[in-house]
Amino acid sequence: MSRSGEGDLRFVIVTTNMGKAEEFQKIFERYGLKFRVEQLATIEIQSMDLREIAKHRVLHAYNVLREPVMVEDAGLFVEALGGFPGPFSSYVFRTIGIKGILKLMEGVRDRRAQFRSAIAFYSPLTEPVKIFTGEVSGWVAEEPRGTKGFGFDPIFIPAEGDGRTFGEMDVEEKNAFSHRARAAMRFAEWISKLRGVAPPYR
Numbered sequence: 001m002s003r004s005g006e007g008d009l010r011f012v013i014v015t016t017n018m019g020k021a022e023e024f025q026k027i028f029e030r031y032g033l034k035f036r037v038e039q040l041a042t043i044e045i046q047s048m049d050l051r052e053i054a055k056h057r058v059l060h061a062y063n064v065l066r067e068p069v070m071v072e073d074a075g076l077f078v079e080a081l082g083g084f085p086g087p088f089s090s091y092v093f094r095t096i097g098i099k100g101i102l103k104l105m106e107g108v109r110d111r112r113a114q115f116r117s118a119i120a121f122y123s124p125l126t127e128p129v130k131i132f133t134g135e136v137s138g139w140v141a142e143e144p145r146g147t148k149g150f151g152f153d154p155i156f157i158p159a160e161g162d163g164r165t166f167g168e169m170d171v172e173e174k175n176a177f178s179h180r181a182r183a184a185m186r187f188a189e190w191i192s193k194l195r196g197v198a199p200p201y202r
């Protein structure tokens with residue numbers, strides 16, 4: 001089946017974060033996936049588990065759109081803070097922000113942290129909800145560096161990188177290491193295999 005054939009899977013990425021959307025776009029292009037981005041705000045339940053949050057959000061999004069749909073939930077988990085802000089990352093970013101995290105980390109020598117991502121996909125043709133995860137380990141920087149990316153990117157140094165923060169990397173460079181890219185590639189591998197097997201999505 002050709003990449004633009006009848007059996008291609010079309011889906012909607014639901015996010016209000018255009019930084020995330022750009023990262024997904026760059027990865028999904030490589031697989032020739034067919035998708036569009038919808039800026040729909042979804043209800044977010046409280047849970048310590050990103051996968052649970054993503055699962056509820058994807059079902060809510062599906063109930064609104066009635067199309068195959070994908071959402072992602074991500075967070076920064078700081079070792080010395082017992083995993084905080086973790087699932088509360090977007091609230092923490094909006095309230096105390098990067099400055100607040102750096103303040104909490106003042107004098108802390110163990111700066112290990114992880115970004116984690118959970119992608120949820122739902123379509124009645126591939127029930128139940130499918131979850132794909134990815135993570136990247138690194139450190140919280142001493143001060144913000146770089147103006148690229150979004151969220152906590154200026155204070156996260158991936159361990160596999162060259163010492164730059166995500167905020168100092170282009171999208172393609174960040175995608176070489178990031179939690180989101182890892183989850184997105186797992187999702188893309190899975191959905192690519194359905195080509196020509198599942199009936200065409202409208």
Ligand code: IMP
Pocket residue numbers: 017072073074075076089090091093115149150151152153166178180
């Ligand atoms: P959510 O998945 O949109 O709820 O993301 C939660 C929050 O985690 C975001 O608002 C960001 O502050 C932070 N975050 C998640 N992923 C990233 C990333 O790739 N870079 C920087 N910050 C991130």
